[in-house]
Amino acid sequence: MSSNDAVEDVQDQKQSAAQSTSxxxxxxxxxGFGGVCAVLVGHPFDLTKTRLQxxxxxxxxxxxxxVRKTLAKDGITGMYRGMVPPLLGVTPIFAVSFWGYDLGQKIIRSFTPNRTSQTFSTTEYAIAGFISAIPQTFVAAPVERAKVLLQVQGQGGTEQKYKGVFDVVRGLYKEGGIRSIFRGTGATLARDGPGSxxxxxxxxxxKKALTPAGASSSDLNLGxxxxxxxxxxxxxxxxxxxPDVLKSRIQSAPTGTYSGFFDCARKTIAADGVAALWKGFGPAMARAFPANAATFLGVEASRKLMDMYF
Structure with a gap:
């Protein structure tokens, strides 16, 4: 290899590293921007789901x-109870998720250096999606714990134990340290791994199905x-x-109620039947389309804006 070829090789490596970092x-x-959009659109549905669960x-x-009882007791603001934790945590949660998805794609490419097509298979997309949930879980679990506790307090005449998200975190740490704050981490991964x-x-x-023949999916319109x-x-x-039902129950129950994910599943089925594992399905599905449409709209719009300037 000539000195010029060596210099060009180094320059190519630097350029590739810079593009990867970018x-x-x-x-x-x-x-993160997409996550904020998701919370603003989807939180009332999420609160309804959690209370049912x-x-x-x-x-x-x-x-x-x-919805009727929440509005009667707390007004429209009651539908946004517990929104601060996800709003504060949603930027790192969704940011880490989409960063993790990007990382997952890079990992797959690193293991398939001789691939004939840059287009991923369905299995490869699924693997990259699962990978995205691993780092995301460590951000999502404590945020979900605080959110759930704020969402369920006051229902059924229970006391208003926490004044806000920081009061929740302070109380949980005092109650059981870091372990209490991160309760439900395994259940969160059980939900978000396959889910992602x-x-x-x-x-x-x-996107692939909606892309006209000969066109690029990056050129799809907002619709x-x-x-x-x-x-x-x-x-x-x-x-x-x-797994979301079990996560909500583990994170909202008094300390010692469940010894783990499978113990929660066993006790939930024994007490309320298998159907209990599908509580909140209606609100979750009602939220799924608008909230995630807002998420990806925010992601794609902000990505295109950044591509214009960076």
């Missing part, structure tokens, strides 16, 4: 009854992005509800 940064930022039998007749795989597969395959994003949400929540 891609990761853009994925992180756009994911954690309420004692007979407290609510269904999702509409949750379905999420990104649903998005990518829908197509909304459809693909909404479909991704539906794909995720169609399989994520059972």
């Amino acid at each position: 891609s990761s940064a853009k994925a992180f930022i756009s994911g 954690t309420a004692s039998p007979g407290m609510y007749k269904g999702a509409i009854d949750v 795989a379905a999420y990104f597969v649903g998005y990518e395959l829908t 197509a992005i909304i459809i693909a994003g909404g479909t991704a949400g539906v794909a995720m929540w169609s399989i994520a509800i059972p």
Whole structure:
């Protein structure tokens, strides 16, 4: 190899590294922006889902009854109770998720250096999606713990124990240290691992289906992005509800109620039947399309804006 070839090789490596760093940064930022959009659109649905999942039998007749009773007691602001934790945590949660998805794709490419096509298979999209959930879980679990506790307090005449998110974190740390704050981490991964795989597969395959022959999916209009994003949400929540129910119960129950994920599943089924694992399915699915359409719309719009300037 000549000295000129060596210099060009070094320059190519530096350029590739710079592009990789830029891609990761853009994925992180756009994911955070998309997450904020998701919370603003989807939180009332999420609150309804969580209350259905954690309420004692007979407290609510269904999702509409949750909304009616919440509005009667707390007004419209009651539908946004517990929104601060996800709003504060949503930027790192979604940012890490989309960064993790970008990382997952890079890992797959590193293991397939001789691939003949840059287009991923469905399995590869699923693997990259699952990988995205691993780092995301360590951010999502404590945020979900605080959110759930704020969402369920006050229902059924229970006391208003916490004044806000920081009061929750302070109380949990005093109660059981870091371990208490991160309760439900395993259940969160059990939900988000398969869920994220379905999420990104649903998005990518829908984009592919909506892309005209000979065109690029990066050129899809906003309407197509909304459809693909909404479909991704539906794909995720169609399989994520059972572990989400268990996660909500583990995170909202008094200390010592459950010894773990499988103990919660066993006790939940014994007490309320298998159907209990699907509590909150209606609100979750009602939220899935609009919230995730907003997510990907925010992600794609912010990504295109960054691509214009960086």
